[in-house]
Structures are given as structure tokens and as C-alpha cells.
Amino acid sequence: MIESREELEELANKKRCTLQNSAEEIRICTGSSCTSLGSTLLHKELTKDFKLKKLDAKCTIKSVGCSGLCSEAIMVSHFDKEKKQETLYANIAADDGEKFYLYEENSTLLESKKIDTTTHFFSKQHKIVLENAGKIDPNDIEDYIAHDGYSAFFKALEDFTPSELIQEIKQSGLRGRGGGGYPTGLKWETVSKVESTQKYIICNGDEGDPGAFMDRAIMEADPHRILEGMLIAGYGCGASKGYIYVRAEYPVAVQKLQKAIKQCKKLGILGQNIALSGFSFDIEVRLGGGAFVCGEATALIHSIEGNRGNPRQKPPHLSDDGLFGQPTILNNVETFANIAPIVKNGALWFANIGTKTSTGTKVFALSGNIKNTGLVEVAMGISLEELIYDIGGGVSGTQKLKAIQTGGPSGGCIPASMMDVLVDYDSLKKVGSIMGSGGLIVMDESVSMLEVAHFFMDFCQSESCGKCVPCRVGTVELRDLLDKFIAKTATKEDFELLKSLCEVVKESSLCGLGQSAPNPVLSTLHYFEEEYLQGIQDD
Amino acid sequence: MITPTIKDDRYKQVEKTMKKLSYDRSALIETLHTAQETFGYLENDTLKFVAKRLKLPFSKVYGVATFYNYFRLKPKGKHTCVVCTGTACYVKGSQEILQVIEKRFSIKAGETSEDKMLSLLTARCVGSCSLAPVVIYDDKTQGKLTLEELQKTIEELIQ
Numbered sequence: 001m002i003e004s005r006e007e008l009e010e011l012a013n014k015k016r017c018t019l020q021n022s023a024e025e026i027r028i029c030t031g032s033s034c035t036s037l038g039s040t041l042l043h044k045e046l047t048k049d050f051k052l053k054k055l056d057a058k059c060t061i062k063s064v065g066c067s068g069l070c071s072e073a074i075m076v077s078h079f080d081k082e083k084k085q086e087t088l089y090a091n092i093a094a095d096d097g098e099k100f101y102l103y104e105e106n107s108t109l110l111e112s113k114k115i116d117t118t119t120h121f122f123s124k125q126h127k128i129v130l131e132n133a134g135k136i137d138p139n140d141i142e143d144y145i146a147h148d149g150y151s152a153f154f155k156a157l158e159d160f161t162p163s164e165l166i167q168e169i170k171q172s173g174l175r176g177r178g179g180g181g182y183p184t185g186l187k188w189e190t191v192s193k194v195e196s197t198q199k200y201i202i203c204n205g206d207e208g209d210p211g212a213f214m215d216r217a218i219m220e221a222d223p224h225r226i227l228e229g230m231l232i233a234g235y236g237c238g239a240s241k242g243y244i245y246v247r248a249e250y251p252v253a254v255q256k257l258q259k260a261i262k263q264c265k266k267l268g269i270l271g272q273n274i275a276l277s278g279f280s281f282d283i284e285v286r287l288g289g290g291a292f293v294c295g296e297a298t299a300l301i302h303s304i305e306g307n308r309g310n311p312r313q314k315p316p317h318l319s320d321d322g323l324f325g326q327p328t329i330l331n332n333v334e335t336f337a338n339i340a341p342i343v344k345n346g347a348l349w350f351a352n353i354g355t356k357t358s359t360g361t362k363v364f365a366l367s368g369n370i371k372n373t374g375l376v377e378v379a380m381g382i383s384l385e386e387l388i389y390d391i392g393g394g395v396s397g398t399q400k401l402k403a404i405q406t407g408g409p410s411g412g413c414i415p416a417s418m419m420d421v422l423v424d425y426d427s428l429k430k431v432g433s434i435m436g437s438g439g440l441i442v443m444d445e446s447v448s449m450l451e452v453a454h455f456f457m458d459f460c461q462s463e464s465c466g467k468c469v470p471c472r473v474g475t476v477e478l479r480d481l482l483d484k485f486i487a488k489t490a491t492k493e494d495f496e497l498l499k500s501l502c503e504v505v506k507e508s509s510l511c512g513l514g515q516s517a518p519n520p521v522l523s524t525l526h527y528f529e530e531e532y533l534q535g536i537q538d539d
Numbered sequence: 540m541i542t543p544t545i546k547d548d549r550y551k552q553v554e555k556t557m558k559k560l561s562y563d564r565s566a567l568i569e570t571l572h573t574a575q576e577t578f579g580y581l582e583n584d585t586l587k588f589v590a591k592r593l594k595l596p597f598s599k600v601y602g603v604a605t606f607y608n609y610f611r612l613k614p615k616g617k618h619t620c621v622v623c624t625g626t627a628c629y630v631k632g633s634q635e636i637l638q639v640i641e642k643r644f645s646i647k648a649g650e651t652s653e654d655k656m657l658s659l660l661t662a663r664c665v666g667s668c669s670l671a672p673v674v675i676y677d678d679k680t681q682g683k684l685t686l687e688e689l690q691k692t693i694e695e696l697i698q
Binding site for chain 2: 033209
């Protein structure tokens with residue numbers, strides 16, 4: 001049991017010593033992409049081999065979370081602890097015997113798999129949320145503690161009163177990373193001021209946007225970071241219970257989080273009267289059921305309560321009437337992952353990263369027709385051009401870039417001519433898209449914008465919960481209209497109807513799903529109108 | 540109301556989840572997850588059992604089970620094939636993959652072939668976008684698929 005900051009530091013130092021027992025480390029990525037190519041098998045085999053060859057005293061085999069470059073899976077890295085030098089190797093197969101070469105020096109085969117880490121893909125990134133990803137073993141709480149884990153929580157407990165803590169978060173300028181961009185400190189302050197015997201902290205891990213996998217990677221690579229963020233939120237707002245709502249489609253993330261919670265309870269970091277401070281906090285994992293609408297705050301809460309995930313009218317807001325009718329804070333996975341570094345390094349440090357109104361960094365999941373698919377973390381205010389070309393390596397294949405889609409079914413398409421747009425909440429909104437949770441899909445000229453709009457409308461139509469008419473009926477009508485344009489049988493009236501129906505659905509739907517459902521149509525209408533006009537039948 | 544025979548050991552698993560969550564009505568979704576994991580799918584008798592134990596109307600349990608895509612009310616085939624239809628996979632041609640399988644087995648997404656060998660399912664996004672297009676055979680993920688590879692794997696799977 002850890003009862004003070006000193007004891008935490010003691011444990012950290014002890015673990016740091018153990019980590020120094022071996023001079024080297026081989027880190028194998030066990031994120032979803034690498035796992036699906038057999039990285040867990042590779043980990044098992046290597047561990048066995050190294051033991052047999054008595055190499056394990058010199059070099060430890062470690063399973064780590066996603067290091068980002070998923071297109072080159074399986075990723076393996078070799079870390080020299082003394083020189084603090086990490087060498088990355090890509091495209092390692094699970095069973096092709098390269099595991100032996102991996103460790104032998106001067107192997108040409110190994111050399112060919114080496115990745116140049118001086119490229120922009122690495123140098124232009126700014127890692128805060130993902131700083132531990134690919135470095136620590138997500139299954140080992142001591143590894144997290146040795147990397148300053150939970151020191152921010154203990155600092156908060158001992159150095160800050162709850163209201164000072166909230167001021168700190170407010171000053172940092174952190175905004176919700178789920179896409180809305182609501183100031184996190186303000187959200188916490190509202191709940192902290194409400195009188196109630198029971199308050200709740202919820203972490204939204206229901207990453208339903210197709211094309212987004214940032215939250216999954218964070219949960220899998222660094223689950224303790226999320227627990228620490230929630231603990232700090234609990235202390236700041238006077239809540240004693242937290243829930244993490246995770247998609248059932250992410251079994252690895254669920255398992256890692258559950259293990260992390262168990263380890264925390266064992267060390268007394270979660271439970272009653274934590275570190276004799278009088279503060280108690282407990283966290284449970286709840287599984288989602290594959291409903292996109294449950295990413296919406298009120299629907300998510302209904303789902304945790306064991307109901308159908310239908311949203312309800314707001315107000316009342318969650319700060320007054322949330323989970324089980326109690327004041328509730330709901331933040332996204334990435335938001336919580338930002339909390340510990342802010343508390344540890346101070347609000348000013350964080351506020352100096354990014355732009356004035358969008359501070360800090362953002363994790364993006366790059367996919368589609370792009371060379372470097374995977375996870376990247378960049379400071380806010382970077383241009384799309386830098387993100388796509390310098391970091392993403394540009395368009396894959398022979399075609400030219402046509403558009404970039406951000407924000408999933410609630411977002412929009414940005415045409416290739418606007419690559420100088422800056423990546424921050426306000427700039428993206430200005431050009432008709434949204435930051436969203438961080439899915440970024442690159443589309444080349446072979447992709448039809450009408451079909452993309454249709455794809456998202458089809459998605460929204462089948463994910464509509466059916467509670468309110470504009471969304472339930474409107475999305476069907478919009479999709480059918482788009483069908484006509486694709487079949488080139490639309491009329492001029494259809495064109496006008498499409499535009500006005502988009503406005504109706506946007507203005508009159510009950511929740512965010514319906515209100516944002518027309519966005520993909522509106523943004524493609526705006527930038528690629530000629531494709532719609534081509535779908536109109538001649539008189 | 541039908542009372543299922545609790546003798547079936549599998550019900551004990553379901554009971555365990557409910558007990559852990561103090562038979563609170565909010566335990567419903569967690570319980571359905573356990574039930575589906577244990578039984579493979581949710582049949583009416585299972586739903587009725589859960590309704591009774593959690594003191595909820597059957598209509599409520601049925602309503603929740605049918606709301607979420609993840610819950611299955613029909614048994615699966617011997618093998619399953621989940622085609623990811625997320626945006627990244629869409630851009631990389633998941634529609635064609637789906638069509639190939641639909642044609643080969645004369646089934647639509649969500650259905651099971653007549654000989655009960657294969658269930659074809661779609662997923663909104665499995666989050667392995669960097670491997671797009673992605674198909675999950677039983678529990679094995681395969682990414683960066685070409686149509687030839689796909690056909691080969693499926694034929695092997697149903698052997």
C-alpha cells in the first residue's frame with residue numbers, strides 16, 4: 001500500500017533500479033495492428049528463446065503499446081539503456097526467424113528493417129499524450145510509476161486544494177478532445193460547485209467514429225494514464241466514483257483497463273481513504289454495445305444505467321442531472337490522458353504549446369490513401385500540409401490528393417486546395433469541418449465525393465436511434481436523394497430539396513448525431529458542387 | 540413465465556455477473572454481454588431469465604438487446620467473417636470485398652449461410668484503419684487484403 005508521495009517515489013526508484021538490471025531492452029508493440037499480425041506470439045517466442053540462450057540477463061523482452069507507425073507493423077524497437085538510444089525496426093514478421101537476427105549485431109537483414117527516425121514523421125511530432133506509448137509495459141503498474149506515474153495525482157492531493165486544482169486546469173486552456181472542444185476546467189468547476197453527496201466521473205471510450213482509433217491506442221498503451229486523470233478529476237470535483245465506458249469491440253483495451261484498475265486497488269491508489277487523505281475513489285469499466293449514438297453524453301449515461309441509448313433534451317446538463325440523476329463529468333479518453341502532465345508540469349507549460357485558443361497537442365489517426373498510416377501527435381496549430389505531407393508522407397499510390405475528411409460522420413471534407421488551413425478547433429470550424437475526435441482520412445482523386453457523402457449518410461441513418469423525427473426520417477430521405485444523384489437521375493428540384501432538407505435536419509434534430517449528420521453533405525456541396533450538378537438529369 | 544433450468548452451468552456465469560453488480564437494474568447490459576459470451580447468442584429464454592432475475596419487464600430487456608448492434612438474437616454459423624466497413628476500409632474497397640462474399644455464399648450481411656458454415660457480419664470500424672481493408676475471420680484479423688487473398692482464406696476457412 002502506498003500511503004504518501006515518498007512511498008510512491010521509493011517504489012519508483014526501486015523499479016528504476018530493477019529496470020537497470022539488464023543493459024538492453026527489446027520492445028515489441030502489442031497494439032491492435034501489430035497483435036493482429038502476431039506480435040504477442042513473437043513476444044512469447046522471443047522471451048522463451050532469450051531464456052534458453054541465457055540472454056535474458058542482458059536484455060529484457062517487453063511488450064509495449066502502440067508506437068504509432070501502424071502501417072509498418074509489426075514494430076519492434078531495441079533500447080540501449082546506458083546510451084538511452086532507441087533503434088526502431090519495422091515490418092517484422094511473427095514467425096520468420098528474424099527474431100534471432102534482431103539481436104545479433106551487424107546483421108544486414110536487421111539493417112534493412114531499420115527505420116530512419118530523423119524523418120519528419122518523428123521530428124515534427126510533439127508527444128504528451130502518447131509519451132509513454134511504445135515505452136512502458138501497459139500491464140505493469142510499476143513501470144508506469146517508474147516513469148513518474150501517479151506522481152501528478154499525489155502532487156494534486158498534497159499540494160493543491162480542489163479549487164486550486166481546477167484553477168490549474170482552467171489556466172492550461174485544455175479543451176475537450178472528443179471533438180466539441182468545451183473547456184475542461186470550466187466543466188469541472190461547474191460540477192465542483194454543485195452540492196451533492198454523490199458525483200460521478202465518466203470517461204468516454206466509446207470511440208464510434210469510423211476511421212478513428214486514437215482512444216483505443218491510448219487505452220491499450222497507457223491505461224494508467226487515464227485512471228490517473230480520472231482520479232485527479234474526482235479529487236477536484238468531489239466525486240468518489242468513476243466509470244469508463246468502452247466499446248465492446250475493443251476487447252484488448254477493456255482487458256488492459258481492468259487489469260490496471262486491479263493493480264491500483266492492490267496498491268491502494270484506488271479505494272477508500274487513498275493515502276490517508278480522506279479522499280476515496282473507485283473506477284469500474286462498462287461495456288458499450290456498438291451504438292454510435294452512445295458517444296453522445298446523455299445517451300451514454302442512459303447506456304451505463306442499463307437502458308437503450310436514447311439521448312434526451314439538454315438542459316438539464318450533466319453537471320446538474322447526470323448519471324443516476326447526480327452531477328457528472330464526462331470527458332473523452334484523450335482529455336483525461338492530458339491531465340497528469342498538466343498537473344505535473346504546470347498549467348503554463350501546457351498553455352505555451354499549441355495556439356492561444358487551442359492549447360496543447362492533438363492525436364490524429366491518419367488513414368486512407370496516405371503513406372504513413374497510424375497514430376501521430378502534433379502541437380495544435382500545425383498546418384494540414386505539414387500533417388499530410390511532412391508527417392504522413394503524402395498520398396500513397398499514383399493519384400493526386402483530392403480531399404481530407406476530419407471529424408467522421410459529424411465532420412466534413414476539406415479540399416486539396418486548402419491545405420494551408422491550421423489544425424485547431426476554430427480554424428477547422430471556419431472551413432466547414434470539425435476537429436472531431438481525431439480521425440483523419442485522406443482521399444485521392446479516385447474517390448467520389450458523392451459516394452463519401454452517401455457513405456456517411458448511410459452510417460447516420462442506420463445509427464439514428466429513432467427518437468426524433470428529423471433525424472429518423474430526414475437521414476433516410478437525404479440518403480435516398482443522394483442515391484438519385486449517384487444514379488444521375490436527380491432533378492433541379494432534388495438539388496434544392498437536398499440543400500433545404502440538410503438545414504432542417506441540422507436545425508431541428510434532438511441531439512448531436514442528427515444535428516451534425518448533414519455536415520458531410522453540406523461540406524461536399526460547398527467544395528465539390530460540380531459533382532452534384534453532374535448528377536442532375538438533363539431536361 | 541418460463542423459468543429456465545438453472546441446472547445448466549452456463550446460467551451460473553450470468554448469475555455471477557448480476558450478483559457482482561448487486562442485481563441492480565443498471566447491470567442489464569453487462570449481464571447481456573456475459574450471457575452472449577457464454578451462450579453465443581441471446582435467445583428468448585435467456586432474456587426471460589435475465590428479466591426475472593433483475594426484476595425487469597421482458598419488454599425492457601428485449602428492447603435493450605435489440606437496440607445495440609453487438610447483441611445477436613440468432614445463433615452464429617460455424618465460422619464468422621466480419622468485414623470492416625469503416626471509412627478507411629471503405630476508401631480501400633471494403634464494398635467489393637463484401638460483394639464477393641455475399642455472392643459466393645448467396646447471403647447478405649448479417650445472415651448465415653444455409654449450411655450454417657459461415658455468418659457474414661459487418662463492423663462499423665474495428666480501429667485497425669492502418670491495415671485497411673480489414674476482415675476478421677473467426678477471431679483472426681487480416682489486413683491489407685486483396686480480393687484473391689480474401690477468396691483463398693474463405694475457402695480455407697470453410698473446409
